[in-house]
Each structure stands twice: as structure tokens, then as C-alpha cells.
Amino acid sequence: MGYQPRARAPREFGKRSEKARPKTKAEKRRASGIYSVGEEHIPSRDEVFNRTLNGLHHLGTQRFAVPPFHEHFDRWLLSLRTILSEFESSESVTLDDQFREQYGQVLSDIELDLKQRRLREASREEAIRKVSQSIIEARSALAQAEREYAAKTKEFAGQRERAVKPVAGRAGKIREELKRIIGMRAGFLRGISKRAKAQKEAEATERLDTAKRELEKIERTFATEQQKLRQEHSKRKRLLLEQIADHQKEIESLDTSSRIDDSVDARRAACDALIDAVKALAQRNEQTSETTSISQ
Numbered sequence: 250m251g252y253q254p255r256a257r258a259p260r261e262f263g264k265r266s267e268k269a270r271p272k273t274k275a276e277k278r279r280a281s282g283i284y285s286v287g288e289e290h291i292p293s294r295d296e297v298f299n300r301t302l303n304g305l306h307h308l309g310t311q312r313f314a315v316p317p318f319h320e321h322f323d324r325w326l327l328s329l330r331t332i333l334s335e336f337e338s339s340e341s342v343t344l345d346d347q348f349r350e351q352y353g354q355v356l357s358d359i360e361l362d363l364k365q366r367r368l369r370e371a372s373r374e375e376a377i378r379k380v381s382q383s384i385i386e387a388r389s390a391l392a393q394a395e396r397e398y399a400a401k402t403k404e405f406a407g408q409r410e411r412a413v414k415p416v417a418g419r420a421g422k423i424r425e426e427l428k429r430i431i432g433m434r435a436g437f438l439r440g441i442s443k444r445a446k447a448q449k450e451a452e453a454t455e456r457l458d459t460a461k462r463e464l465e466k467i468e469r470t471f472a473t474e475q476q477k478l479r480q481e482h483s484k485r486k487r488l489l490l491e492q493i494a495d496h497q498k499e500i501e502s503l504d505t506s507s508r509i510d511d512s513v514d515a516r517r518a519a520c521d522a523l524i525d526a527v528k529a530l531a532q533r534n535e536q537t538s539e540t541t542s543i544s545q
Contacts, residue, residue, distance in 0.1 A: 294341040298531045302524055304332040309520025317374060318510045319367035325516065326360065329523075336527070343534055351526040359519035366512050377503045384496045391489040398482040405478065409471040413464060420460035427453040 292300070308329055313321040333352060337344060430450045 291340060294531075294534065297336065297339040297341050298527060301332060301336045301527055305329075305520045305524050305527070308332070309517045309524070311516070312513055313510045316508055316510075317370055318512060319363075319370040322363045322367055322512070326363065329356070329359075329520075333523070342530070343537065345530070345533065347533075348526055348530040351529075352523055355519050355522045355526070359515065362515045362519075363512060366515075373503055377500060380496050380499050380503070384493055384500070387489050387492045387496065391486065391493070394482065394485050394489065398478070401478055402475070405471060405475055409467070412467050412471070416460055416463050416467065420457060420464065423453055423457040423460055427457060 308325065311325065313325075333356075336342065427450065430446065430453055433446055
């Protein structure tokens with residue numbers, strides 16, 4: 250097998266490849282003003298102040314979209330401490346006691362404020378849970394009341410039927426007897442006198458009237474008991490429905506307040522106070538630098 254010479258690359262190949270090479274992460278960071286720990290670039294004082302102010306402004310305008318909002322507090326405080334920690338550790342900035350006192354007080358105040366808000370939110374969530382449980386219990390009681398009312402109504406109907414049936418049966422027999430007496434032919438040759446027939450008819454009529462009065466008494470008694478049962482059920486039902494309605498209004502009120510991130514103003518005020526403190530420190534650093542330059 251003979252020697253095959255390797256094909257030579259075009260003269261401009263290397264240049265084209267270099268132009269097409271994508272930027273590295275380090276180059277991108279240098280282009281955007283962000284440097285990694287391993288790089289030698291030390292941010293200037295203005296860069297440190299601007300980066301800190303931008304970070305504080307961003308945190309001050311941050312809103313938490315979804316409740317429960319207190320679950321975002323720790324993350325927000327961590328971001329705030331990180332910004333201040335990076336600011337403190339910068340070699341380009343000279344901190345003084347005035348700044349440390351100011352930002353320490355602001356941090357302490359916002360931490361306490363968020364802690365109290367966290368407790369209020371937790372308390373509100375517990376209140377919602379308890380009210381929701383009360384609604385469930387009230388609805389369960391309402392369903393139980395409906396079942397009891399239906400059962401008692403059915404029981405009353407059975408009792409009424411058992412009480413009415415024998416009396417109604419007796420009254421029916423008396424009617425048949427009275428009908429038969431009325432249909433009898435009275436006379437000297439008929440086996441019964443008109444007087445005896447009238448006596449039998451009067452006695453049967455009296456017994457029928459007695460049976461009717463007994464039936465009416467039974468009907469009135471059961472009607473009274475049924476009305477009493479209905480009124481008690483209606484009252485109990487009304488009270489339970491009122492309780493459910495009140496609990497639902499309470500839930501709506503608690504739920505409406507839980508959808509609002511009421512920590513926005515406090516967090517913005519804290520960041521604004523830190524921004525003012527950082528700006529004031531920048532002025533003092535600048536004055537110190539000018540004084541040093543003049544003395545040199």
C-alpha cells in the first residue's frame with residue numbers, strides 16, 4: 250500500500266473557526282459585568298454600590314403571587330441577607346458604624362415584622378380550617394335532621410294507621426248495619442214495628458257518630474303531633490342553615506384577606522431604608538476618598 254499524503258486544510262480555516270467559536274461563560278460574565286470567584290477582576294466601588302442598590306430595589310418591588318405568602322418570607326430574607334453580605338465583603342467599600350447600626354436595625358425590624366405576619370397568617374389558616382370543619386359538621390347535622398324527620402314522619406304515619414284502622418273498620422260496619430236497618434220494612438206483618446226500627450236506627454246512628462268523633466279525635470291528635478314535629482324540624486333546619494350561611498361569610502372574609510400579600514409595604518419600606526443607608530454610605534466613602542486624595 251502506497252503512502253497517502255494528508256489533505257491540507259485551507260489557509261483561512263483557522264480564522265473562520267476562531268470567528269465561529271462561541272463565547273465562554275467567563276467571557277459572557279465579563280461582558281455583562283459579572284465575575285466569578287476565580288477571576289482577578291475586583292468590582293469598583295461604583296459597581297458594588299450600583300449592584301447592591303439594584304438588588305435592594307428588586308427585592309423591594311417583589312410581590313408574592315400565591316398564598317400562603319409566609320412560605321416566601323424565609324427565601325426573601327435570605328436574598329436580602331445575601332445582598333448585604335456580598336456588599337459587606339467587598340474590598341471596594343468601607344463600612345462604618347453608622348451604616349452597620351442602620352442596616353442592623355432595619356434587618357431586625359423587618360425580621361420581627363415578617364415573623365408577626367407569619368403568625369397572623371398561620372392563625373388565619375387555622376381559623377379557616379376550623380370554620381370549614383364547622384360547616385362540614387353543620388351540613389352533617391342538617392342531613393341527620395332530614396333523616397330523623399323523615400323517619401319520625403314515617404313512624405307517625407304508621408301509628409296513625411294502626412290507631413285509625415280499627416275505629417274506621419268499626420265505623421264501616423256500623424254504616425252497613427245502619428244501611429240495612431234503614432232498608433228494613435216496618436209494620437205489623439213485617440216482624441218489626443216502626444217504633445223498634447226507629448229505635449235501632451237511632452242507636453246505630455249514635456254508635457256511628459261516636460265512631461266518627463273517635464276518628465276525628467285520633468286525626469286531630471296526630472295532626473297536632475305532626476305539626477309540632479314539622480315546626481321543630483323547620484326551626485332546627487333554619488338554625489343550621491343560618492349557621493352554615495354565617496360560616497360561609499366568615500370563610501369568604503378570611504379567604505379574601507388571605508389572598509392579599511400585606512407584607513409588600515413593609516418589605517418595600519425596609520428596602521427603601523437600606524437603599525438610603527447605602528447611598529449615604531456611598532457619599533461618606535466618596536468624601537473620605539476626596540479628603541485622602543487632597544492630603545496626599
